[in-house]
Amino acid sequence: MPSSLRERAIGCRDAAAVVAGLDTAAKRRLLHRMADALAADAALVIAANRRDMDAAVANATSGAMLDRLRLDEGRVDAIVGAIREVATLPDPVGVITRRETRPNGIVVERERIPLGVIAMIYEARPNVTADAAALCLMAGNAVILRGGSDAMHSNVAIATALCRALREEGVPESALTLLDDPRRETMVELLQLTDIVDLAIPRGGEGLIRFVAEHARVPVIKHYKGVCHLYVDVDADQDLALRLLMDGKTTRPGVCNALETMLVHRDVAASFLPRAIARLRERGVEVRGDDGVRAVVADVATASEDDYAAEFLDLIIAVRVVDDVEQAIAHIRRYGSDHTEVIATRDEATAERFVHSLRSAVVMVNASSRFSDGGELGLGTEIGISTTRLHAYGPMGAESLTVERFVVRGEGQVRHPA
Known part of the structure; x- marks a missing residue:
């Protein structure tokens, strides 16, 4: 069995050629077998995850990280379901996205x-x-999968089930290569393999992603953090805005599409903020606000400049009162991370102004930030979110793991006739 990282990566590259040759039916069959294998091993996966959770608790890991790490029967079922959903997606490989005939007859x-x-x-x-x-x-x-040491037992259990499915379908197991060495030196070595690795996708905290970006010689899809905003406009349906706020902030605060900042139009601050802050506090959310917020609800903690740029990943939200949509847009441009922005308004012109003035990867009109997710946007699941404008932007599904090439068909045309 290959021992060095480079040897294992070469094995993965060789397996990639096999996977690239699979037709759609074979890939769908493989994915369903993978889902079956994971479902069969659910108890083993949960037991392995319990070991990771026990270690994380002993290490005083934060609540947000514990939530991301935890697996139970429902979450394993959801992972199995996500694999099956990917199996039903249109196959992006071989799709002709454009065809034209040039004046000289080449296609x-x-x-x-x-x-x-x-x-x-x-x-x-x-x-x-x-x-x-x-x-x-x-x-x-x-x-090539390089997970963190905090989830190593869980990752090994899941990969073991998936590799069994690969073997049963006659696909090289090295097509799914899990690295069980969590040292950063190993990560750096992987990121230097420019002749083998075509793309690196980091998922984790800002520190991890910056480390990858700074040490990689291969292309990297980056998403440093998710500072997601909700702007409550003067023409907002306030009950609707309250639903968006509570869903976006309180359902799973430790994920990157959770709300971190709320901006409220000055003319509705007096009517909306007392209700909103009371509901947030009922759910254990700490509210930090500017002078405009504190003028309405006096016992709100004072927000700092750092709070408006923070990805709390916790039950904390920064709130600011703004004069209009233009000031909301200016705030988001200054403090945002190009992830997801939400506007609550019944005014179509204001909504369009908000949408087209921001370059964030996802912009929502009267819908929760929690829909900024590959599964919810029809991608089946997602491999990551790109906030860098490369070949992919926003949640990335299977199509984002392909590139377009040119195929030219002719009948003997030459550029320089003899």
């Missing part, structure tokens, strides 16, 4: 092909092991 096509070898680097998210494997394989790629 120019743009065709989607797999990227090759994807390196996934992630922290306490054991579901990524399965999500990344499913999406990479559906897009004709192989994947």
